[in-house]
Amino acid sequence: xxxxxxxxxxxxxxxxxxxxxxxxxxxxxxxxxxxxxxxxxxxxxxxxxxxxxxxxxxxxxxxxxxxxxxxxxxxxxxxxxxxxxxxxxxxxxxxxxxxxxxxxxxxxxxxxxxxxxxxxxxxxxxxxxxxxxxxxxxxxxxxxxxxxxxxxxxxxxxxxxxxxxxxxxxxxxxxxxxxxxxxxxxxxxxxxxxxxxxxxxxxxxxxxxxxxxxxxxxxxxx
Numbered sequence: 001x002x003x004x005x006x007x008x009x010x011x012x013x014x015x016x017x018x019x020x021x022x023x024x025x026x027x028x029x030x031x032x033x034x035x036x037x038x039x040x041x042x043x044x045x046x047x048x049x050x051x052x053x054x055x056x057x058x059x060x061x062x063x064x065x066x067x068x069x070x071x072x073x074x075x076x077x078x079x080x081x082x083x084x085x086x087x088x089x090x091x092x093x094x095x096x097x098x099x100x101x102x103x104x105x106x107x108x109x110x111x112x113x114x115x116x117x118x119x120x121x122x123x124x125x126x127x128x129x130x131x132x133x134x135x136x137x138x139x140x141x142x143x144x145x146x147x148x149x150x151x152x153x154x155x156x157x158x159x160x161x162x163x164x165x166x167x168x169x170x171x172x173x174x175x176x177x178x179x180x181x182x183x184x185x186x187x188x189x190x191x192x193x194x195x196x197x198x199x200x201x202x203x204x205x206x207x208x209x210x211x212x213x214x215x216x217x218x219x220x221x222x
Contacts, residue, residue, distance in 0.1 A: 034202050038076070044099075046202060047134065048076035050211070051172070053200035055084070058213050060170040064088050064129040068120055068164065069104075070111055070157050071135030071174075073097075078104045081132075091123045111135065111153070117160055127166035133157035133173035147176055155184050158214075162191050167219040177208045188214040 034046035043049075055061045061084045069078045072092030078101055081090055090104040093116060098106050105123050109116050135157060137149035154173050161171040171188070175181055175197075188195045193216030203209055 044074040045076035049202035070133040131161040169217040
């Protein structure tokens with residue numbers, strides 16, 4: 001790779017065996033200020049700043065004592081929770097292996113496995129103040145199919161949140177723009193006092209992702 005331009009922009013040379021798309025991805029990573037900041041501040045991914053920016057705006061981490069992180073890999077969101085809520089119990093789950101994080105209990109498990117919700121509840125040891133979901137389905141290359149599979153995961157996370165949150169708790173999830181978002185929003189509006197959509201500055205402008213911030217869990221119906 002080489003540096004060029006007066007602004008310190010890093011230009012990636014085309015390498016043998018590297019596709020044009022991977023070269024563009026690498027160039028974007030090398031020139032992304034959030035990636036550079038994550039390296040400097042010890043976060044595992046630039047996604048940490050999405051959670052930081054959302055919390056700066058909505059304040060859902062304040063006072064959180066029990067937190068569940070769905071789709072924890074590589075661990076940036078749980079790192080943020082540890083720094084902002086050092087005494088909180090944090091439990092995370094992901095299909096991918098995740099390097100240990102001090103103070104976080106992590107399982108490599110499919111959230112859709114029947115055993116996963118019960119493991120999360122038992123490990124957390126009480127009602128959650130906050131459920132985070134950064135889950136996304138593995139892509140198959142068909143846009144509509146990929147969208148529906150990811151939204152099914154997000155909805156499953158929302159149903160789980162309704163089962164484990166304490167009254168007043170919050171559910172924060174990565175979502176995707178599109179029509180299938182309606183069912184998710186309806187579910188959340190039934191169970192939370194406020195439901196908002198947000199796209200934090202750290203979320204790339206060209207991405208279809210946005211975030212749902214549901215606060216003030218009403219409590220499970222009798």
